[in-house]
Amino acid sequence: MSTTCSGCPSRPERGRGIWPIAALHNWLNVARMRSGFVATLSMILALALGRPAASVAQAALALPVPPSPTVMRPLPLPVVPPAWSEAIDPLTIDDEDFARHRDPHEWTGLSVRRLIFSDGEINWTVWRIVNEQRRDGPLWVLPHDNENATFDAVLVALHSYGGIAMAIDDRAGRMNYDATSGASVDPNRHFYDAIPLYAGRILADLGDPPRLIIALHTNTPGFDPSLSLCPIAGLGGGGDISIRLCTARYIPHPSLTHPWPFDDDDTVALVPYAVDGDWRTGFCARQLSTAGFNLITERVATSDGSLSNYALFHGLQYINFETRERGSDAVGLANARARLVAMIDRMMTLCGDQQLLALRPVAADKGRR
Ligand SMILES: [Zn+2]
Numbered sequence: 001m002s003t004t005c006s007g008c009p010s011r012p013e014r015g016r017g018i019w020p021i022a023a024l025h026n027w028l029n030v031a032r033m034r035s036g037f038v039a040t041l042s043m044i045l046a047l048a049l050g051r052p053a054a055s056v057a058q059a060a061l062a063l064p065v066p067p068s069p070t071v072m073r074p075l076p077l078p079v080v081p082p083a084w085s086e087a088i089d090p091l092t093i094d095d096e097d098f099a100r101h102r103d104p105h106e107w108t109g110l111s112v113r114r115l116i117f118s119d120g121e122i123n124w125t126v127w128r129i130v131n132e133q134r135r136d137g138p139l140w141v142l143p144h145d146n147e148n149a150t151f152d153a154v155l156v157a158l159h160s161y162g163g164i165a166m167a168i169d170d171r172a173g174r175m176n177y178d179a180t181s182g183a184s185v186d187p188n189r190h191f192y193d194a195i196p197l198y199a200g201r202i203l204a205d206l207g208d209p210p211r212l213i214i215a216l217h218t219n220t221p222g223f224d225p226s227l228s229l230c231p232i233a234g235l236g237g238g239g240d241i242s243i244r245l246c247t248a249r250y251i252p253h254p255s256l257t258h259p260w261p262f263d264d265d266d267t268v269a270l271v272p273y274a275v276d277g278d279w280r281t282g283f284c285a286r287q288l289s290t291a292g293f294n295l296i297t298e299r300v301a302t303s304d305g306s307l308s309n310y311a312l313f314h315g316l317q318y319i320n321f322e323t324r325e326r327g328s329d330a331v332g333l334a335n336a337r338a339r340l341v342a343m344i345d346r347m348m349t350l351c352g353d354q355q356l357l358a359l360r361p362v363a364a365d366k367g368r369r
Contacts, residue, residue, distance in 0.1 A: 074315025077203065077210075078196030083117035085128065096172050097127075097151040100333075106155055109133050114169075119198040122178040122185055125169040126202065129158060137163025137353075138212045139205055141307060143188040145170040148328045149336030150216035156341050157214075161348060164205045188215075191310035192303065199310060206316070212283070212352075213318040214344065215307055217241075218325040218336055219266050241322055243268050243294040251279060253295040261339035266324035268294040269343055272312040275301040283317045284351035291350060293343070319347065 090098050090112045101107070115126040131137060138161060142150045145168055154165045168187045170176050175184045191199045206213075219241040225232075230246040242265045243254045250270075255262040262268075271282030279297035280286045288295045303309040311318035323339040326332030 075193060075313050077206065077314055078193070078200035080197050080200035080204070082204065083115040083126075083201045085113040085115045088112050088114050088127075095127075095169065097145070097148065097167070100148070100152065101155060110155075110158060115201065117197065117201055119190075119195050119201075121195075122176065122181060122183055124176060124187075124198070124201075127165075127167040127169055128205075129154070129165040129167065131158045131162040131164070134162025135164060136207075136211070137161040138214045139163060139203065140165035141202065141213060141215045142167040143186075143215065143307065144168070144174045144217060145172055146174045147216075147218040147325065149218050149323065149326070149333050149340060152333055152337040153216055153340035153344070156337070157344050160345070161352065163211065166202050166205075168202075186305075188217075188307060189305035191305055191307050202307075203316075210316050213307065213311055213316055215318070215320040216340055217320060217322045219322050221266055221324050241268065241270075241296070242266055243296065249299055251297045251299055253279075253289045253293075253297065255292045255294045257292060258294075259292060261323065261342045262292065262294045264324050264339070265294070266322065267339050267343070268296050268322050269347065270296040270298055270308065270320040270322065272298040272300050272308040272318065274312060275299055283319050284347055287350040288347065291346065293346070321347075 090107045090110070091102055091104060093112075093114075109132055111130050111132050113128045113130075115124075115128055117124055117126075137158070140154050140157060140163060142154060142165065144150070151167060154167065157163075158165055168176065170187070174186070176187050176190075177184045191202075193199075203213075205211075224240060227240060227247060228245045229248070230244075232244055241250070243252050243262075244265050246252050269284075269288050271285050271288075273279050273282040273285070279299070282297050285295060285297055298308055300309050300312050303313060308318055308320055310316075321340050321343045323336050323343075326336045
């Protein structure tokens with residue numbers, strides 16, 4: 001998630017100049033919500049301020065709730081011509097994701113088209129999967145083609161909640177390699193207003209009012225301790241998303257009891273919020289935290305080109321579900337899929353469109369775990 005997009009144009013920065021105060025407020029709010037976190041936070045602040053940890057913790061607990069965030073006028077979404085596309089047969093198409101799903105029952109009511117387009121510099125191929133009976137569900141976005149459990153999970157989710165899925169095809173790779181230009185781009189670091197043909201086509205089905213965007217990912221186990229402001233002895237790894245990681249951007253709100261699927265530090269929900277705002281304004285953030293999710297709130301000052309940041313600056317409802325990458329054998333895929341689906345189900349119960357929930361087929365509950 002932290003891969004730098006070299007060559008991506010920069011965006012104008014928002015909220016600059018207030019970072020230290022906003023950051024302090026933010027950290028203290030996290031501390032208030034998570035008593036276990038207070039000790040760690042207090043030690044960090046005590047070191048920084050030269051005060052005893054206990055008095056810093058007390059000051060943290062006594063701070064008032066921050067004011068409501070500044071209401072920003074969302075940036076307009078690009079209007080772009082439709083991409084060239086063709087209908088494909090999911091039962092015969094030559095692709096590793098579809099090859100795992102040749103049972104016709106999995107495709108009942110779903111249609112699939114392959115979109116091929118250029119954003120002006122780079123060529124893209126995207127699978128667009130539509131629940132034809134219930135188009136009015138979420139917009140599901142799968143940026144990384146090597147994260148196979150996300151594809152398996154979205155087929156379950158499309159039957160449960162309807163909507164439209166956009167899955168980027170990179171021949172089973174993470175990066176989008178363009179043979180013509182020789183460029184290699186992370187599909188989740190390419191959402192910039194300066195590249196309207198990319199964001200515009202991935203989000204073309206948002207509608208008015210815009211539907212909820214749900215992104216799905218798997219991630220590398222653990223995290224690089226050098227990235228963390230709160231390193232924990234004995235914990236580490238190679239990833240950059242974990243409920244044990246805290247940075248200026250990623251603020252963890254760990255589950256207190258770690259029930260399945262949150263017995264895994266890499267299984268998290270992530271929602272963005274503005275740098276000068278309150279994390280509780282993130283989509284469903286308060287409800288998820290109360291419900292015992294591993295929740296990461298992403299505090300965004302400037303866009304890193306990810307869809308979460310793009311959604312924030314364009315006033316779109318967005319949530320990202322991540323789980324640990326467990327490989328592509330049947331057991332690993334089933335494990336990761338079940339965790340993603342469980343988070344989706346719980347979130348939809350808490351914050352989803354109640355009409356969609358009422359229409360949910362009973363059959364969708366079968367074979368989840
Ligand atoms: Zn990913």
